[in-house]
Amino acid sequence: xxxxxxxxxxxxxxxxxxxxxxxxxxxxxxxxxxxxxxxxxxxxxxxxxxxxxxxxxxxxxxxxxxxxxxxxxxxxxxxxxxxxxxxxxxxxxxxxxxxxxxxxxxxxxxxxxxxxxxxxxxxxxxxxxxxxxxxxxxxxxxxxxxxxxxxxxxxxxxxxxxxxxxxxxxxxxxxxxxxxxxxxxxxxxxxxxxxxxxxxxxxxxxxxxxxxxxxxxxxxxxxxxxxxxxxxxxxxxxxxxxxxxxxxxxxxxxxxxxxxxxxxxxxxxxxxxxxxxxxxxxxxxxxxxxxxxxxxxxxxxxxxxxxxxxxxxxxxxxxxxxxxxxxxxxxxxxxxxxxxxxxxxxxxxxxxxxxxxxxxxxxxxxxxxxxxxxxxxxxxxxxxxxxxxxxxx
Amino acid sequence: xxxxxxxxxxxxxxxxxxxxxxxxxxxxxxxxxxxxxxxxxxxxxxxxxxxxxxxxxxxxxxxxxxxxxxxxxxxxxxxxxxxxxxxxxxxxxxxxxxxxxxxxxxxxxxxxxxxxxxxxxxxxxxxxxxxxxxxxxxxxxxxxxxxxxxxxxxxxxxxxxxxxxxxxxxxxxxxxxxxxxxxxxxxxxxxxxxxxxxxxxxxxxxxxxxxxxxxxxxxxxxxxxxxxxxxxxxxxxxxxxxxxxxxxxxxxxxx
Amino acid sequence: xxxxxxxxxxxxxxxxxxxxxxxxxxxxxxxxxxxxxxxxxxxxxxxxxxxxxxxxxxxxxxxxxxxxxxxxxxxxxxxxxxxxxxxxxxxxxxxxxxxxxxxxxxxxxxxxxxxxxxxxxxxxxxxxxxxxxxxxxxxxxxxxxxxxxxxxxxxxxxxxxxxxxxxxxxxxxxxxxxxxxxxxxxxxxxxxxxxxxxxxxxxxxxxxxxxxxxxxxxxxxxxxxxxxxxxxxxxxxxxxxxxxxxxxxxxxxxxxxxxxxxxxxxxxxxxxxxxxxxx
Numbered sequence: 001x002x003x004x005x006x007x008x009x010x011x012x013x014x015x016x017x018x019x020x021x022x023x024x025x026x027x028x029x030x031x032x033x034x035x036x037x038x039x040x041x042x043x044x045x046x047x048x049x050x051x052x053x054x055x056x057x058x059x060x061x062x063x064x065x066x067x068x069x070x071x072x073x074x075x076x077x078x079x080x081x082x083x084x085x086x087x088x089x090x091x092x093x094x095x096x097x098x099x100x101x102x103x104x105x106x107x108x109x110x111x112x113x114x115x116x117x118x119x120x121x122x123x124x125x126x127x128x129x130x131x132x133x134x135x136x137x138x139x140x141x142x143x144x145x146x147x148x149x150x151x152x153x154x155x156x157x158x159x160x161x162x163x164x165x166x167x168x169x170x171x172x173x174x175x176x177x178x179x180x181x182x183x184x185x186x187x188x189x190x191x192x193x194x195x196x197x198x199x200x201x202x203x204x205x206x207x208x209x210x211x212x213x214x215x216x217x218x219x220x221x222x223x224x225x226x227x228x229x230x231x232x233x234x235x236x237x238x239x240x241x242x243x244x245x246x247x248x249x250x251x252x253x254x255x256x257x258x259x260x261x262x263x264x265x266x267x268x269x270x271x272x273x274x275x276x277x278x279x280x281x282x283x284x285x286x287x288x289x290x291x292x293x294x295x296x297x298x299x300x301x302x303x304x305x306x307x308x309x310x311x312x313x314x315x316x317x318x319x320x321x322x323x324x325x326x327x328x329x330x331x332x333x334x335x336x337x338x339x340x341x342x343x344x345x346x347x348x349x350x351x352x353x354x355x356x357x358x359x360x361x362x363x364x365x366x367x368x369x370x371x372x373x374x375x376x377x378x379x380x381x382x383x384x385x386x387x388x389x390x391x392x393x
Numbered sequence: 394x395x396x397x398x399x400x401x402x403x404x405x406x407x408x409x410x411x412x413x414x415x416x417x418x419x420x421x422x423x424x425x426x427x428x429x430x431x432x433x434x435x436x437x438x439x440x441x442x443x444x445x446x447x448x449x450x451x452x453x454x455x456x457x458x459x460x461x462x463x464x465x466x467x468x469x470x471x472x473x474x475x476x477x478x479x480x481x482x483x484x485x486x487x488x489x490x491x492x493x494x495x496x497x498x499x500x501x502x503x504x505x506x507x508x509x510x511x512x513x514x515x516x517x518x519x520x521x522x523x524x525x526x527x528x529x530x531x532x533x534x535x536x537x538x539x540x541x542x543x544x545x546x547x548x549x550x551x552x553x554x555x556x557x558x559x560x561x562x563x564x565x566x567x568x569x570x571x572x573x574x575x576x577x578x579x580x581x582x583x584x585x586x587x588x589x590x591x592x593x594x595x596x597x598x599x600x601x602x603x604x605x606x607x608x609x610x611x612x613x614x615x616x617x618x619x620x621x622x623x624x625x626x627x628x629x630x631x632x633x634x635x636x637x638x639x640x641x642x643x644x645x646x647x648x
Numbered sequence: 649x650x651x652x653x654x655x656x657x658x659x660x661x662x663x664x665x666x667x668x669x670x671x672x673x674x675x676x677x678x679x680x681x682x683x684x685x686x687x688x689x690x691x692x693x694x695x696x697x698x699x700x701x702x703x704x705x706x707x708x709x710x711x712x713x714x715x716x717x718x719x720x721x722x723x724x725x726x727x728x729x730x731x732x733x734x735x736x737x738x739x740x741x742x743x744x745x746x747x748x749x750x751x752x753x754x755x756x757x758x759x760x761x762x763x764x765x766x767x768x769x770x771x772x773x774x775x776x777x778x779x780x781x782x783x784x785x786x787x788x789x790x791x792x793x794x795x796x797x798x799x800x801x802x803x804x805x806x807x808x809x810x811x812x813x814x815x816x817x818x819x820x821x822x823x824x825x826x827x828x829x830x831x832x833x834x835x836x837x838x839x840x841x842x843x844x845x846x847x848x849x850x851x852x853x854x855x856x857x858x859x860x861x862x863x864x865x866x867x868x869x870x871x872x873x874x875x876x877x878x879x880x881x882x883x884x885x886x887x888x889x890x891x892x893x894x895x896x897x898x899x900x901x902x903x904x905x906x907x908x909x910x911x912x913x914x915x916x917x918x919x920x921x922x923x924x925x926x927x
Binding site: 400401403404405407408409411412414415417418421430431432471472474475476477478479483484485490492493494495496497498499500501502503504505506507508509510511512527528530531534535538539543581588591592594608611612615619622623626629630633634636637641 | 660661664665667668670671672674675676678679681682683684685686687688689737740741743744746748749750751752753754755756757758759760761762763765766767769770774776779780803806807815853856857860861863864865866867871880881884899900903904906907910911914915
């Protein structure tokens, strides 16, 4: 008999227990959809002992620290274990939920909570992926302003209780005040600057998130056709004559930090403060706006309809929205991002905690008239048009 | 066949040229501030290391290691008989076997992972170590078989014959004749298999996204925080280089 | 007598097939399943009817054609250059010490992503090479021709190919070369008639592996490739970043096509190699 075969059997038998060990929270139990109108204490009771898997971008150390040091302990106090599942792109999480839907997995899903907004949310809503009507039942939901269109609509798509707000974003630009004393005030001045200083201006290429937002601002300021004419005019005056673009915001930040270009940009309101803290941007970096106001949006957390631990996810979403955690997030020593809460709805003590968030030379106190986002389904066609007319054309 | 000094110098230069560029990753990991035009970092620091180890990286490291070791073991066990059969040319139509072995290597790994996700979801294998092992196996098994088969052939068969003629039992033959004879190639096959699984991003994300693996944890940092990415890179490289050293030793010493 | 021999041969063949079955069976199951899954994603959008929309979108997209051309260009260049370089390096490295060989093989265990990151640190404008030399003559990061991408792949794959070649250039080969030299063969003749036949197969096989890998990889082009055209895998990735649900189908179709192309190239290469060897 072939001794190898015995060994084969032995090794397989040895490997299997090793492989099987560690399959702990795979689909633990069917996710129960709460009965409509079930009170939150019931939800909290059900959430005890659950492990919530929150799929979110994993490349920002401050957000990771916030989740690990602020959110997870708060969740632990309520008996919920929070696990951050790091991904590179929100689409990764949505694709997993889509795959689960294709496989007919209507409960016990592996994604409990997703940090999401815009097109990803809209695509999921259209496909019926998200749990419905839960966000306004959260206790902390009484602190948000329901008249605010940036809270009730997400890229002009109705939120309808399918996602709960978490973070505000405002699109700002950066310049080095040691090199550029007065930055351009609007897009026409930017074009003039590029004419006077060819090769010093660039923006990330869509479909990168930041580059896409830049395009949207130009469109909001000028109207679509004018905007594309402008971008085509700008192209040969850009860095590397516009033949190539940075593929991400991080890459543009690197170019700015190395002094290759004169401006950086980000949807993250406090990004200059963050990059200076990372000793990447020079201390003399300062924020500015192009146009009358900053492009602003809100990002949310959503719960897939088939999530295994819906109660736990709701508890976490509520915690994220609570004044305590929102204040911790607004703390300039940490994340320093603006709150989604309506300060007028908080009592005096809670509201006082938010006073410091817009301080320091690296953040703008006045964001002007916020520019609204376009409809979610218009984003992809804009990106395609950019690729066709500006990148290739 | 004169060994000229030129050849020796050239050899040394080539080796350095290939090894040196990677040193920059070590430097970047410990550089808190490294802006142009400085050739060396302006500020050294442990920020990268601290952040790299504070998050999911530790858990991801062990999960990736477990998966890589199990995948390699299973691939060796499954692949040994196939490699033997192919290496000794005992199949009537080896071309079909070779095509089957080659195809997974020719398909982008993300496609394999994404294609398996639905099946694995139905089987409850998603986000489990077993599931990730199976997904990795698609890429590792072919490499292992293709490398291992070159070890077998008439020489090994002849040696085994001599072993049998000397009265060795089958298990003894395997331990004292076959294994030492194929040890270098076996080590190379195991090493390559380990590497393929260890570096796997596409199928790790598709089938095991919910269970952090080191390449998946690392990728977001590559674009947004090069210092942390470089620190994670060092974490990533350590087992790979250790495996290389182990392989070199196994290849040289008989058991 | 003969019948027994034939029966024994058949039994032999059957045993051989059974031995290979576990590996081949597992592969067929897993890989076949993966292909089937990818095909299904490309043909059936979520909650919809089977449709050829994704394939038609691909066919009509000029960006896809540009992507194919660019990917093939980068693949061919990378493969040919690394094969040629590996051959030369192997010849030099044949009799070098273990330490030197180990240094040379350092890039092998390094994942492509890390090599690309290191490449950016070195080759980007403002990168180390720029700072050390005061400026590079060529643009190597995000350049139109993808030269940076080719350079990284050549850097990464050459040591791998060298290892394969060195494995074939063992002592037996050295002995044969000695014998040839004794019979008066020149350096070139020894290379052509003794060394080349021994390394031809590992070189071709290695070349196919490298080509197939470059065809499908995306971390390197993502980090230092040009904005346009994207490589096929980048194209698939971008498809999902736009309209997610429709993009999934396009991405799956792209990856399937890449797989088919790789397989055809491999079969072609093996055929050519066999013909060159004289059957």
